[in-house]
Every structure is written in structure tokens, then in C-alpha cells.
Amino acid sequence: MQKRVKWLSFSLVIVTLLVLIVSAFPKQEIVNAGVENGYYGKKPKYVFYFIGDGMGMPQITSTEIFKGTLSSNNPMNKESLSFTVFPNVGIQTTHSANTFITDSAAAGTALATGYKTNNNILGMDPTKQIKFRSMAEMAKEKGMKVGIVSSVSIDHATPAVFYAHEASRKNLYEIAISLGDSGFDYFAGGGLLSPTGPKKDKPNALEIAKQKGYKIVNTQEDVMALTKNDGKIIAFSTELAADSAMQYDIDRKDRVSLADYTKKGIELLDNPNGFFMMVEGGKIDWACHANDAATTVRDVMAFDNAIMEALAFYAKHPNETLIVVTGDHETGGMTVGFAGTQYETFYNKINKQTLSFEEFDKAIKNYRDTVGPNGANLEDWLPVLSERFGLTELSDYDKSRLKDSLAASMIDPKKRSKNEQAYLLYGGYEPFSVTTTHILNQKAGIGWTTYAHTGVAIPVYAQGIGGELFQGSYDNTDVAKKIMNIMGLKFQ
Numbered sequence: 001m002q003k004r005v006k007w008l009s010f011s012l013v014i015v016t017l018l019v020l021i022v023s024a025f026p027k028q029e030i031v032n033a034g035v036e037n038g039y040y041g042k043k044p045k046y047v048f049y050f051i052g053d054g055m056g057m058p059q060i061t062s063t064e065i066f067k068g069t070l071s072s073n074n075p076m077n078k079e080s081l082s083f084t085v086f087p088n089v090g091i092q093t094t095h096s097a098n099t100f101i102t103d104s105a106a107a108g109t110a111l112a113t114g115y116k117t118n119n120n121i122l123g124m125d126p127t128k129q130i131k132f133r134s135m136a137e138m139a140k141e142k143g144m145k146v147g148i149v150s151s152v153s154i155d156h157a158t159p160a161v162f163y164a165h166e167a168s169r170k171n172l173y174e175i176a177i178s179l180g181d182s183g184f185d186y187f188a189g190g191g192l193l194s195p196t197g198p199k200k201d202k203p204n205a206l207e208i209a210k211q212k213g214y215k216i217v218n219t220q221e222d223v224m225a226l227t228k229n230d231g232k233i234i235a236f237s238t239e240l241a242a243d244s245a246m247q248y249d250i251d252r253k254d255r256v257s258l259a260d261y262t263k264k265g266i267e268l269l270d271n272p273n274g275f276f277m278m279v280e281g282g283k284i285d286w287a288c289h290a291n292d293a294a295t296t297v298r299d300v301m302a303f304d305n306a307i308m309e310a311l312a313f314y315a316k317h318p319n320e321t322l323i324v325v326t327g328d329h330e331t332g333g334m335t336v337g338f339a340g341t342q343y344e345t346f347y348n349k350i351n352k353q354t355l356s357f358e359e360f361d362k363a364i365k366n367y368r369d370t371v372g373p374n375g376a377n378l379e380d381w382l383p384v385l386s387e388r389f390g391l392t393e394l395s396d397y398d399k400s401r402l403k404d405s406l407a408a409s410m411i412d413p414k415k416r417s418k419n420e421q422a423y424l425l426y427g428g429y430e431p432f433s434v435t436t437t438h439i440l441n442q443k444a445g446i447g448w449t450t451y452a453h454t455g456v457a458i459p460v461y462a463q464g465i466g467g468e469l470f471q472g473s474y475d476n477t478d479v480a481k482k483i484m485n486i487m488g489l490k491f492q
């Protein structure tokens, strides 16, 4: 008995001591508790950072299913993408400092600098006073070569967060000037949206970049002929699509691809001090804003092809290379599954689409200009819907939606209704175009909930030196912190 009392009081003393010891330490922050961003291993010489704008799990899964249908008649065939088989997979939260639904400026700031900010702010804090340094700026300072590649204009939010710091992502002229000031070695893909400022009265930013030592190439031949002796490069094709972006891959034909620009970048940037290259699949987001699944999956495939160029390089330098692939947020509220198709999908149906919504919009505009506001007839379009979208079996409900949207498309865009019903139906897009992709996507079993972004978490895939750090669940700011730590750059 006495022994038991002794044992009890001994235990009490130990427990009390433990409580005292634990409470003596300050409470750990709950945010990111348990996230390991510290890295003490070998540093990679070559770092690839692939960001699929608007690319969440639905875009990735849809592309895997779509790719499977291309290579087999079996509707249950699904083919992995190059990065979905990477050995390290994690998940990142995407909210910005002021909303659960981030924009690309705030998400890009987190992914490039490791800091949260408000939507619309680029590489600065929410008070717009403090400039956050990006990993690309740090890598350049350390002596590595730096490349920034995007399928949208190179002054767009995601590429810009790596070299610019602006209170608004819309300060496009200032962003273009920062591009020339960056000293980065390779900019490629889309062009500039505002090289002479909003009033077109400022000195051309490209001329200023030229004076700072950049060689500017704007034909496909010149891009492909570039060599290491050409120095610092700004490369884009003269044949740009709307908003100074590259074409959607579904419309690209034989023009330079995102993979071509990535391959050329590797060739130009390779040097004894190593390189950092960010490649953005920027038009995945744009196709999702417009709720166009066929154009989306084709652009994810183009992005995947660019990643394959990095993997070909990785195969030669497996012990010196890190490849990280992620998205900045999901766009469109895309999903695999639609009320009308319940438990089935028919992705082979979107394979029949042979042009993007953007190209289809041009045909609708021509028709509007020809027939006038009251001259539309759905019959005129049935052969086009069949030939370019594979839409042959239309129900009465489909036809009534198409007829209404065609009538709406015949109204001058400036005079169109902006009421709730018009926005929910068409989201500000060409009514007949967005209704056509909605109907086609729904028949394939693909649903959409919004014309904007959504707030869901996004997968992260990593392979190579330090890749194991990307396993687990963390914030988007941690993605940047992990890459910085792995590269030996100081997050500050």
C-alpha cells in the first residue's frame, strides 16, 4: 500500500513538472504547424517551376481522361500526364490575404515570393508599401541564369510577379519597364500588352529593354535560330492571338509551342552556374474562364509537353535538377460529372471540337456583321456545330438554348444586357459560343460553376533534388519557401 502511494506521488510530481516545462515555452503558431520548409540537403543546379494557371485537379483529371480517349476506344482508358507520376505529391491552399478566391496576382505573389497579399497586388504587401523579393530575383543575384516563359503576355500577373512589384497588376507599362530592368536572361512566349503605356504616349518599353542589352526577336525563324551568343533575350512570335498571348494550342497549327520555348530556354540558359526557369501554362485559365473544356485540355497537354522538355533535360542531369509543377488556383469550377450524364462521362465528344471559343467568336462576329440584329437563323449554324464541335444530336432543349443565345449574340456587344440572367447564362462571353461549349461539355459529362476562379486547394508535384519536401499539405506561400530553401536562397 505504502509503495503504491509513493508511486502515485512520484507520478504527480513528474506530471506537474511536465506541465511546467511545456507551459514555459511560447505557444506555437497554429498556421502551418508541422509544415517542413527547412532543407539541409544538396542544392540543385537547375530548377524548373511550372505553373498551370487555373489548373486544379479537375483540369488535370479531365486531361488524363481525354488523353486516354485519344489513344483508345475504351472509354475507361485514362493516361497519366508526365507530371502526375512524379514521386512527390502535396496539396496547397490558395486563398489570398483578403479572399478565399484568389486572383493570379495574389496567388503568383505567394508562389514567387512566399508572402500573401490581396487580390490585384503584384509582389507587394497589402498596404502596397513593401516590395517582396521573388525567388527569380534572388537566383539572378546569386549568379544563376533566369528564364520566364508564358503562353499569355509576358507582363501578365503570373510571369510578372517574378520580376515586378506593383500596387496593381494593371500597371502594365511599369511592369514592362521592370522587365527590362530585371536583367533576367530569357523572356519568351507572349508579347507585351502595353509597351507604350495606356495613352500610347510613353517611350516604347521594348526599345528601353533593347538599350539595356536585350535582343528582341519576333519571328519564329529568329526564335528558333537563337544561340547562347545572343545574350539576353525577349522572344515572341509576331503572330500573337488576342491580348498579346500565344494561340490556344487547339488553334496553334505549326506555330512555336510552349514546349519549343521551353526547349530553347534550356539551350540558352544552361551554364556552369545553373539556371532557374518558370514556365506558365497561362491559357488553361483563360479557356476555363470561358468554360471551354476542349480548349482547356488541349492547353494542359501543351503545358505537359513543355514539362516533358524539362524531363528530357532531367534525364541527363538527374542529380542536379528539381522540377516543381503546380497551379495557382482552379478556374471555372470545372468538374468531372454533370447532372444530365449522372454517373457517366463521354470525353470522346470534346475531341470533335476543332477550334477554340475565341476563333468561334470571330465567325459569330462575321455572321452578326452580315445578317444584322434580327437576321439570325439557327439552321445556318447546324452544319458548323456538327463539323467543328461534333454536335449532331441536339434535343429540343439544346436547340431552344442555342436559338436564344444566337439571338443574344446578334445584339451589338456594347448594347447587351448585363442583368443577372445574362451574366449567369453567358458570363460576359459571346452568348452563342459559350452556350455551344456548355452544351458540348455537358454531353461529355463536364460541369462548370463559374466564369471566375474557385477557392479549392491545388496539387503540387515534384521530382528531383529536394522534391521530397513537397509531400504533405501546406499553404501556397510554403511552395515558394520550400523552393527557396532547396535552392539555398534566403526567404526574407
Ligand SMILES: [Zn+2]
Residues within 6 Å of the ligand: 053, 054, 103, 104, 105, 107, 158, 285, 328, 329
Ligand atoms: Zn491565375
